[in-house]
Structures are given as C-alpha cells and as structure tokens.
Amino acid sequence: MFKVNIGKKILSANEEHARKNSSFLAEQKKLCLNMISSPGSGKTTILARTITELKDKIKIGVIEGDIKTDIDAERIRATKAPAVQVNTDGACHLSAVQVSRALESLPVEDLNLIFIENVGNLVCPSSFELGENGKVVVLSVAEGDDKPAKYPGIFAKSKVLLVNKIDLLGAGVQVDFDIERVKADVRKLNKDIEIFKISAKTGEGFTGWCDWLVKSVKALG
Amino acid sequence: MFKVNIGKKILSANEEHARKNSSFLAEQKKLCLNMISSPGSGKTTILARTITELKDKIKIGVIEGDIKTDIDAERIRATKAPAVQVNTDGACHLSAVQVSRALESLPVEDLNLIFIENVGNLVCPSSFELGENGKVVVLSVAEGDDKPAKYPGIFAKSKVLLVNKIDLLGAGVQVDFDIERVKADVRKLNKDIEIFKISAKTGEGFTGWCDWLVKSVKALG
Numbered sequence: 064m065f066k067v068n069i070g071k072k073i074l075s076a077n078e079e080h081a082r083k084n085s086s087f088l089a090e091q092k093k094l095c096l097n098m099i100s101s102p103g104s105g106k107t108t109i110l111a112r113t114i115t116e117l118k119d120k121i122k123i124g125v126i127e128g129d130i131k132t133d134i135d136a137e138r139i140r141a142t143k144a145p146a147v148q149v150n151t152d153g154a155c156h157l158s159a160v161q162v163s164r165a166l167e168s169l170p171v172e173d174l175n176l177i178f179i180e181n182v183g184n185l186v187c188p189s190s191f192e193l194g195e196n197g198k199v200v201v202l203s204v205a206e207g208d209d210k211p212a213k214y215p216g217i218f219a220k221s222k223v224l225l226v227n228k229i230d231l232l233g234a235g236v237q238v239d240f241d242i243e244r245v246k247a248d249v250r251k252l253n254k255d256i257e258i259f260k261i262s263a264k265t266g267e268g269f270t271g272w273c274d275w276l277v278k279s280v281k282a283l284g
Numbered sequence: 285m286f287k288v289n290i291g292k293k294i295l296s297a298n299e300e301h302a303r304k305n306s307s308f309l310a311e312q313k314k315l316c317l318n319m320i321s322s323p324g325s326g327k328t329t330i331l332a333r334t335i336t337e338l339k340d341k342i343k344i345g346v347i348e349g350d351i352k353t354d355i356d357a358e359r360i361r362a363t364k365a366p367a368v369q370v371n372t373d374g375a376c377h378l379s380a381v382q383v384s385r386a387l388e389s390l391p392v393e394d395l396n397l398i399f400i401e402n403v404g405n406l407v408c409p410s411s412f413e414l415g416e417n418g419k420v421v422v423l424s425v426a427e428g429d430d431k432p433a434k435y436p437g438i439f440a441k442s443k444v445l446l447v448n449k450i451d452l453l454g455a456g457v458q459v460d461f462d463i464e465r466v467k468a469d470v471r472k473l474n475k476d477i478e479i480f481k482i483s484a485k486t487g488e489g490f491t492g493w494c495d496w497l498v499k500s501v502k503a504l505g
Contacts, residue, residue, distance in 0.1 A: 129434050
C-alpha cells in the first residue's frame with residue numbers, strides 16, 4: 064500500500080511533465096520517438112545509420128540517456144546530427160523533466176524528428192511516459208526469441224518493433240532465434256505494432272523502417 | 285529529498301531481509317550467488333550447462349526471477365536440478381523477501397550451491413542485496429564492449445564477470461567486441477574481480493568457471 068501510493072505520486076509528477084513535452088512537440092509539429100531496449104541491442108548504431116540514410120529527407124536530433132558517459136552522444140554527433148547527452152547517475156530510466164530540459168538544448172525548430180534513446184533497460188523505461196508520439200522497442204536476435212513472453216510490458220506499448228542484428232542469423236554461427244515465435248508472441252500483446260527486421264551493421268531492412276519514419280513525419284503536416 | 289528518503293526506507297527494509305537470508309545460508313554453509321545481466325545474455329543457458337558439468341561434484345539449486353512466465357525454471361528442471369520460479373509481475377529486480385520465501389521451497393539441506401537468477405536488467409538488481417555471498421555479472425559479446433563504462437554499478441560490485449557467447453567472435457560474422465577494453469574498464473572499477481570467457485553454447489571456457497565454483501563451495505567447509 065505504502066509503496067504503491069508513492070509509486071503513483073512519482074508517476075503522476077512525471078506524467079505532468081510528459082503532457083507539457085507532448086503539447087510543446089504538438090505545437091511545433093515535431094515527431095518524437097522513445098527508443099527502448101536491453102543494453103547492447105544496437106540502439107545507437109541504428110540511430111546513426113538512420114540519420115545517415117535519411118540525411119537528405121528529414122532532419123533528426125537525438126536525446127541520449129545513459130547512466131554514465133557521453134559515448135553515445137559522441138557517436139551521434141559524428142553523423143553531424145545534434146545530440147544532447149543526459150546522464151541519469153544510476154537511475155534506470157529517463158524522466159519527462161530530463162527530456163524537457165534536453166529539448167531546450169536542441170535546435171528543435173530545425174528538426175523534423177527527435178529520437179529519445181532511453182537507458183538500456185527492457186523494464187523500467189516502459190512505465191515512464193516522456194511526451195513522445197510513440198515507443199520503438201529494439202530486440203537483438205542475440206537476446207533470444209523468448210523476450211516478448213518474458214518482458215511483455217514494453218512490447219504491448221510500442222508502435223514499432225525493430226528486430227536487429229539479423230546479420231547474425233544463418234551466418235556460420237548458430238543463433239537460436241525463431242522470428243515467427245517473436246511475431247506471434249508480440250501480435251498477441253499488440254496487434255497493431257509495426258515489425259521491421261534490420262541489421263544496423265549491414266543496412267539490411269532499413270528501407271522499410273526509413274520509409275515508415277518519412278511517412279510518419281509527413282503525417283504530422 | 286522526498287524520493288531519496290523513500291528510497292532509503294525501501295532499501296533498508298530489503299537489507300533486513302537480506303541479512304536474515306545471509307545468516308540462514310551461513311548457518312547452513314551453503315554458497316549462494318546472485319546472477320545479474322541484461323535480458324538475453326545467456327544466464328539460464330549458463331546455469332543449465334554449469335549444473336550438468338558439475339553434476340557429480342556439487343549439488344546446485346536455482347531461484348529463477350522473471351517478470352512473467354516459468355520458462356526459465358522449466359529449463360533448469362530439465363537438467364534434474366531443483367528450481368523455484370519467482371514472478372515479479374512487473375518489478376525490475378528480485379527482493380530479499382522473495383528470496384526468503386523461495387529458499388523455503390528449495391531442498392536447501394541437500395544442496396551445496398544456490399544460484400539466484402535475477403530479472404534481466406543491468407541496473408536495478410545491483411542495488412538490492414539478497415543475502416548472497418557474491419554477485420556474478422554476465423556480459424554477452426553481442427552487447428558490445430562499452431557496457432562496463434556505461435553501466436559501472438554492477439561491474440564494481442561483482443565477484444565474477446562471465447563474458448559469454450564468445451563463439452560469436454571470429455566465426456564468420458563481425459562482432460565488434462574488444463575483450464581487452466572490457467578487462468581494462470572492469471579492472472578500473474573492481475581490481476579483484478574474476479573474469480572468465482565462456483560460451484554456454486559450446487562449453488568453451490567452462491573448466492575455469494566450474495573449478496572456481498568447486499573451490500568456492502569447498503572454502504565454506
């Protein structure tokens with residue numbers, strides 16, 4: 064009882080900031096996507112390639128969430144896109160107020176799309192709305208095909224599932240990953256989710272994902 | 285201030301239960317290891333192979349922590365070892381009181397070693413002591429070599445680092461993983477940590493890890 068009430072207060076303070084972010088982004092007509100996954104599923108590599116592939120079509124900025132270091136923001140800046148690093152100093156997810164402050168440091172007016180790369184964690188970030196238009200969950204094939212069944216929350220809430228590192232499948236090593244099992248388990252949780260199979264290393268599958276982004280940016284007008 | 289105080293209360297209630305578990309395990313002279321990693325780094329596969337390789341030397345039981353499903357406990361039971369599944373229903377880590385209850389369901393007197401497989405999460409479980417003798421952190425090479433720098437907490441606190449899925453290195457696919465960088469970053473955080481490179485799929489490197497377990501069990505008398 065005690066823990067639940069406190070949890071509710073923290074969540075509702077966060078939701079208030081999330082609503083402010085959401086209103087600001089809607090006024091500015093900017094698409095904002097919150098990218099969530101386990102550590103090491105390839106979020107930053109996906110973003111770097113997405114920015115490069117779309118550089119003549121849409122302008123992308125990134126808010127990078129990490130417990131420590133600015134390794135990821137540096138990797139994004141290497142693509143010439145603007146990036147703001149937020150260090151949570153131990154916290155397991157980004158909060159809406161951290162995103163509010165980060166948005167003030169980005170040249171939002173020059174951008175079409177803002178990605179928030181959340182702290183690597185398949186559990187906690189799914190409970191904290193940041194004011195985004197949608198969540199993108201990333202699952203690397205190296206993590207195994209049982210993850211939607213075992214961590215259903217984020218798969219139920221996401222607009223897009225990116226199945227990454229498909230270059231590891233059937234490449235001389237044995238990776239046990241049944242994509243049909245993943246699709247079936249995810250569809251049970253979320254029938255409308257878009258699923259793209261990609262390799263951020265080779266670029267395979269990026270056409271579908273990038274077309275979806277361009278279409279979603281245009282839909283905002 | 286508000287959040288910090290509440291956090292302290294939750295942590296101190298947990299620590300009380302952790303101390304009880306620790307006393308119980310010390311009286312019984314049982315080794316207990318708390319295994320922590322990202323989702324999909326291979327914890328359950330490591331445990332299943334460890335149990336099989338050590339079946340004539342030490343008796344192992346497992347407490348399986350997951351948000352949902354009993355997939356992992358079933359995989360352990362397939363090796364004939366006793367396993368208790370704890371479902372956290374959304375919580376991102378196991379708590380000491382959950383471990384107390386699970387210990388009551390295990391035939392502790394018949395065992396030498398109890399593994400606790402925590403919820404797949406590289407952040408939150410490192411803050412909650414369960415009464416264990418030590419933590420074992422698992423990092424899969426597919427997750428990348430920047431994880432100790434980005435998620436230092438668990439690497440600083442662990443007795444052992446298992447670098448898993450080394451079969452993916454140099455096997456016809458390109459996995460960017462510099463083991464020397466990992467070792468250097470981890471040693472900066474924790475100079476006494478034991479590091480074993482393993483493949484739970486092929487069994488490579490298991491001799492060193494299993495010898496360490498046998499030695500640690502014997503050290504308890």
